Amino acid sequence: MTSSPFPLSPGATIGILGGGQLGRMLALAAARLGFDVVILTPEADAPASRVAAHTVLAPYNDATALADLARRCAVVTFEFENVPAEVVAALHGLGVPTAPSDLALATAQDRVTEKTFFRDQGIATVDFVAIDSADDIVAGLARLGAPALLKTRREGYDGKGQAWIATPDEAQAAFERLGGAPMILEARAPFVRELSIIAARAQDGSVAAYPLTENTHKDGVLRVSVAPAHAKASTHAAASALARTTLERLGYVGVAGIELFELANGDLLVNEFAPRVHNSGHWTLDACEVDQFEQHIRAIVGWPLGPTEPFAQARMENLLGADVDDWATLAAEPGARLWLYGKRETVTGRKMGHVTRLSALR
Numbered sequence: 001m002t003s004s005p006f007p008l009s010p011g012a013t014i015g016i017l018g019g020g021q022l023g024r025m026l027a028l029a030a031a032r033l034g035f036d037v038v039i040l041t042p043e044a045d046a047p048a049s050r051v052a053a054h055t056v057l058a059p060y061n062d063a064t065a066l067a068d069l070a071r072r073c074a075v076v077t078f079e080f081e082n083v084p085a086e087v088v089a090a091l092h093g094l095g096v097p098t099a100p101s102d103l104a105l106a107t108a109q110d111r112v113t114e115k116t117f118f119r120d121q122g123i124a125t126v127d128f129v130a131i132d133s134a135d136d137i138v139a140g141l142a143r144l145g146a147p148a149l150l151k152t153r154r155e156g157y158d159g160k161g162q163a164w165i166a167t168p169d170e171a172q173a174a175f176e177r178l179g180g181a182p183m184i185l186e187a188r189a190p191f192v193r194e195l196s197i198i199a200a201r202a203q204d205g206s207v208a209a210y211p212l213t214e215n216t217h218k219d220g221v222l223r224v225s226v227a228p229a230h231a232k233a234s235t236h237a238a239a240s241a242l243a244r245t246t247l248e249r250l251g252y253v254g255v256a257g258i259e260l261f262e263l264a265n266g267d268l269l270v271n272e273f274a275p276r277v278h279n280s281g282h283w284t285l286d287a288c289e290v291d292q293f294e295q296h297i298r299a300i301v302g303w304p305l306g307p308t309e310p311f312a313q314a315r316m317e318n319l320l321g322a323d324v325d326d327w328a329t330l331a332a333e334p335g336a337r338l339w340l341y342g343k344r345e346t347v348t349g350r351k352m353g354h355v356t357r358l359s360a361l362r
């Protein structure tokens, strides 16, 4: 029997699948703890590559590249949930530990599998039906009530691949517009607020959650996160409990983000689960001793989790597209904590950076 390589010592190399801003901030956190990072990404000059020790530039499913990554790394993680789950399984098969597991990734990648998982754990979600045809939409609308939200089962994010259906005669056109792929039809969640909870599970099974975050979206994209969210103690407790159940049942290792709808009576519905660090947890960079990125690195290298209590109230605002042109003003603003992702091209709606402002805990 080979002994466990964990906890990894500083100096070990961590692989990250994906080269975006989440990978960049994970790489910075890893470097702070003395680890080297190798990025696998198909994108040349990616934001994460520019702060990492090495990049393997290849498609995620390139067998030679995966073998190279496995040889270089003591553990591999991912920052992007559309990495094929088979790639994570293949790395595991090559003998390199992976965290989170391909099971967690596969569960989150399909909205029907994901919601079925939550329902099986007794965790509330909106009502839903799986959709394979326009006729299924008509039947689903009769069951769920109108309007209902049609989403692709896979590869949707930031409100992409979604359409509200108000009447049965919209079914055919919406089915075609979303590409005829397998879909889910969801009942409309009558939420008063959108919240999220960022939680981590370590290799020893211990779980730590940050306090609830309140999120405001525009055009399906996160704009502002405020944390800790002002909510009833019972709502905070319910969120922590469902996060713990989720991570434990998946045997999860690492940080995850769970997006929630809060109903008028304080009850929570899970919207979705991100098996990675999450945009709504960026405030932890500036308001917590151990932020979500360091927490994820700690979890996957077998270190103890750090504290999750914030020392300040935080308001994080995403800099989308041309918002980033205000960098000089933000840099001159006392107390504005600026994070820029080093993206070469400004595109409308693209996440270019974020700014966090702290105030006294309420």
Ligand code: AMP
Pocket: 126, 149, 156, 157, 158, 159, 160, 186, 187, 188, 189, 190, 194, 217, 220, 259, 271, 272
């Ligand atoms: P998603 O891609 O599932 O995160 O959805 C993007 C946004 O659409 C969410 O943040 C909500 O604002 C909204 N949304 C998603 N699902 C529902 C639903 N079932 N009912 C009402 N609004 C929803």
